[in-house]
Amino acid sequence: MTRKEALDDPQIAATAWGRFRRIMACMAAGGVACVGAALFFLYWWTGALPLHMAIATTLGVWLTFMLGTGLMALAFLSSGTGHDEQVIDRAKDEVPLDD
Secondary structure, eight states: SSSSSGGGGGHHHHHHHHHHHHHHHHHHHHHHHHHHHHHHHHHHHHHHHHHHHHHHHHHHHHHHHHHHHHHHHHHHHHHTGGGGGOOTTTTTTSSOOOO
């Protein structure tokens, strides 16, 4: 990386990571709503849930939701700050293109 831009600039990095944290906080609330919906559905479908099933469902739904959210948010963070353009493709001259 020869250019100083994207997440190398402290001001851009602070703004981008602040936005990332806001997205994750909002989506954590969305994850809680999904957990509530999943627990409600299971209760409606099967009746009273054993404690261990409720804990496993809560952790499984919320962690899966947050993992997907985190990965997508990081992809948008990388793309939105121009960090992706800093990658140097050393193999681009070695691959023949069929025109």
